Amino acid sequence: MSIVTIVGRPNVGKSSLFNRMTGSRKAIVDNMPGVTRDRLYAEVEEGDLHFYLVDTGGLLPDSVHPLDELIMRQVKVAIEESDAILFVLDGREGPIGVDRDIALLLRKSGKPVIVVANKMDDPVHENDLWASFGVGFDRVVPVSAEHRRNLEVLFEILQELLPPENARGKEDETLSVALIGRPNVGKSSILNFLAGEERALVSDMPGTTRDAVDSLVELGGRPVRLVDTAGLRKKSHVDSSLEFYSTVRTYQAIDRADVCILVMDGMEFATEQDQRVAGQVLDRGKGLVFLVNKWDLLEKTPKLGDQTRDRIREEFAFATHVPMLFASAVTGRGIEKLPAILLKVAENRNRRISTGKLNRLLKDLLAFEKMPSSRTGKVLRISYCTQVSAAPPSFAFFVNDSRLVNTGFKRHVEKKLRELEDFSGSPLRIFWRTQGRKTE
Secondary structure: OEEEEEEOOOOOOHHHHHHHHHOOOOOOOOOOOOOOOOOEEEEEEEOOEEEEEEEOOOOOOOOOOHHHHHHHHHHHHHHHHOOEEEEEEEOOOOOOHHHHHHHHHHHHHOOOEEEEEEOOOOHHHHHHHHHHHHHOOOOEEEOEOOOOEOHHHHHHHHHHHOOOOOOOHHHHOOEEEEEEOOOOOOHHHHHHHHHOOOOOOOOOOOOOOOOOEEEEEEEOOEEEEEEEOOOOOOHHHOOOHHHHHHHHHHHHHHHOOOEEEEEEEOOEOOOHHHHHHHHHHHHOOOEEEEEEEOHHHOOOOOOHHHHHHHHHHHHOHHHOOOOEEEOOOOOOOOHHHHHHHHHHHHHHHOOOOOHHHHHHHHHHHHOOOOOOEOOOOOEOOEEEEEEEEOOOOEEEEEEOOHHHOOHHHHHHHHHHHHHHOOOOOOOOEEEEEEOOOOOO
16 A cells, blocks of 8 residues: 655644544644654545555754654655655745755655645635745645645545555455553564664653554564554653543554553563553453563573563463563564564464364353352353354353353353463453343
8 A cells, every 4th residue: 555654844734634634633733843753654545545644743854953863764764665745834834944955855755745735724825825836846735734625636636646556455464563551661662673673763761652653564474563652651640631642542552453562661560550551451352462671671580580470470360361571672582572472362362162162161161060159049050152253252151140140150261261272362252141131
């Protein structure tokens, strides 16, 4: 699928244009210059036109600030990946010196460029459109991202510029993996290591990643969409609308992921926040992998691995089936094992149990000596069970009275299901239905 990148200086409306074109609010929009730092991908479908749209950070080519230099490197990578560029200007103000510097960068790229003169809310503003031709490109479109004005013209030009779309079957097989966790635990470094290049900003400044950032890579011969997310903070620390939206984006990334990697700092792992987000992942039916990063910084003792593993199992008692990996994104130690683990968890999440195995499970359950019962002596009876869906694996047990099912028995049944097949890393959903009426 083609890639179109939005480029421009800060505060000209790039993220607003991104949101209008994608029909969503995937990019953070804030009146604070420099809000968007990383590349943000989203899929756009407009009639027969399909492409990935990329939002980038505001460019300040002459700035020597370290963060601006990082943004420049990121934008250059995004431009290199692109099939077309949307160069956004403030149409009312017209191009300024920074815009001309960006135009020079774009001309050197050799990529097709459409100048998007934004903030043209009314046709009367188009009297000033001539100024936007001054940056040296032939294609200039006056738009208002806020009011969605003239976006159809933009789509028509893109339809002409972009190469014909190839068959999309392979993209339907893409595995979506989200890297989640607290700020500054190394999520972006892990993404970059897996991608084999610098796809996300890496800085020792906590909170560098604000949006969920998508990167398409191939792992183990399978296309994978890696999503790097902003670090999840405690609610008491979410003290601005910007951080609030970053948290929202993280949970949206979890919702659209198949598997999540919970990255934890080896110096401080299994925190209350880690436990909470792990629970959210499993509650949403997603696969989960624990990755303890910065393992190279720990003082090695003979039982360090076993002690850490036991501590994680104790703190995440609800997720004892989740595989864990000790690694270092800096040295690469352990990361090479991650693709195989991810693909295995994805396979387990889509696994189905044969009817024969379920029948054997039912036989074992009927022989269970501690079947739940009521105070009046009514005993739980199971008529039959079936797997109703996968991703995650979901099972329905038809019983005489679902109100008799207690927590202990639910855990027993899940344990037995996990003994039948490998469901490591995947949650299981079990529904208890009273025959004659549906009850969970």
